[in-house]
Amino acid sequence: MKYNHEHITSALFGFALFVFSNLSQAIELPQQDNVPGGIAIIQLNETGDAAPKVSYKKKPVMVIKHQQAWYALIGIPLAAKNGTHSINSTHAGNNNSYRFQVTDKQYESQYITIKNKRKVNPNKDDMKRIGRERKKINAALAHWDDLLYTNTLQLDLPVQGRLSSPFGLRRFFNEQPRKPHSGIDIAAPKGTPITAPASGKVILTGNFFFNGNSAFIDHGQGLITMYCHMDSIKVKEGQLIKQGEQIGSIGMTGRVTGPHLHWSISMNNARIDPNLIVPALRQTPPTDISTPSK
Ligand SMILES: [Zn+2]
Known part of the structure; x- marks a missing residue:
């Protein structure tokens, strides 16, 4: 999750700050569906202004603020297996894990x-x-x-x-x-x-x-x-x-x-x-x- 420094041009930085300040207020969540090809949405316990860093299968996932709480949004691969999946969060030096269930979906x-x-x-x-x-x-x-x-x-x-x-x-x-x-x-x-x-x-x-x-x-x-x-x-x-x-x-x-x-x-x-x-x-x-x- 390293910050990509190439983006810090003055124009873009302003754009990004604008986006961030908007997002932390009122971003609507997508729909949740815990199936292969779906999105899992998990409300995190972590609080504060700094977003927790969250990973799924050791890769970063999206974290957004919605109604004053942090949420992790996880894309579930089409090849995902049924059962318990987990994410890990890091926040202010603390690690945490959260679980969610993935159920089968029969596509045509x-x-x-x-x-x-x-x-x-x-x-x-x-x-x-x-x-x-x-x-x-x-x-x-x-x-x-x-x-x-x-x-x-x-x-x-x-x-x-x-x-x-x-x-x-x-x-x-x-x-x-x-x-x-x-x-x-x-x-x-x-x-x-x-x-x-x-x-x-x-x-x-x-x-x-x-x-x-x-x-x-x-x-x-x-x-x-x-x-x-x-x-x-x-x-x-x-x-x-x-x-x-x-x-x-x-x-x-x-x-x-x-x-x-x-x-x-x-x-x-x-x-x-x-x-x-x-x-x-x-x-x-x-x-x-x-x-x-x-
Ligand atoms: Zn196509």
């Missing part, structure tokens, strides 16, 4: 046919490229910054469209099992603007074999959002972005069956169900998953 299965077989069974050169890209992507998703760039944990939808594939689906590409769907897909016409659901800092952009043109935004304290298959990318690495500013536009780059945004939300490097942190999704009618897209 989805079968997708991809015509470009190379996108399902990549060749040797592709595999090298995928390996290189995976390192970058994993590093971006595991990124930690003590600063909280966002002043809300109620994220906006980055694009209006049809929710074409929900979170958590167990997936089969051309009958072969692959990793579960770690985000949501929003289908919209090519060129539709994609905007930042909350303020943050762009930490990675690029063109990737599976994900196509992509951008990663760090909202602070382990909250990272990822945007894939874009037609154009409108942001640069290192750029600060405010809620509502454009990130890119809808496209069909990478492994896709039609134009859409694949949007993943990560907390402490666990991909979480966007429904828990995006109020607009909870008002959307049940999704139609009969028209699959990556």
Whole structure:
């Protein structure tokens, strides 16, 4: 949890202080769901102005103040096992641990046919490229910054469209099992603007074999959002972005069956169900998953 000194430019420091002072007052909590792909929310006993440092599986997790109390917000990985999990806190030289229960969740299965077989069974050169890209992507998703760039944990939808594939689906590409769907897909016409659901800092952009043109935004304290298959990318690495500013536009780059945004939300490097942190999704009618897209 080391402080990242590169951020202490005068302009940004002012921005950060502004955000912090707002946050310590009245930040709304996301929804809790103690399942794989969910968020555990634990009220801490520690008091005082300085935030306790909290870790889960030895990695830092988000800590925010809500109604005068400190809370740890923990992203639960899709691969998490049922049972008792714990976090550790450090505060004023004291260590403490807290436990929470994770229960099972059965996500549905989805079968997708991809015509470009190379996108399902990549060749040797592709595999090298995928390996290189995976390192970058994993590093971006595991990124930690003590600063909280966002002043809300109620994220906006980055694009209006049809929710074409929900979170958590167990997936089969051309009958072969692959990793579960770690985000949501929003289908919209090519060129539709994609905007930042909350303020943050762009930490990675690029063109990737599976994900196509992509951008990663760090909202602070382990909250990272990822945007894939874009037609154009409108942001640069290192750029600060405010809620509502454009990130890119809808496209069909990478492994896709039609134009859409694949949007993943990560907390402490666990991909979480966007429904828990995006109020607009909870008002959307049940999704139609009969028209699959990556
Ligand atoms: Zn997707």
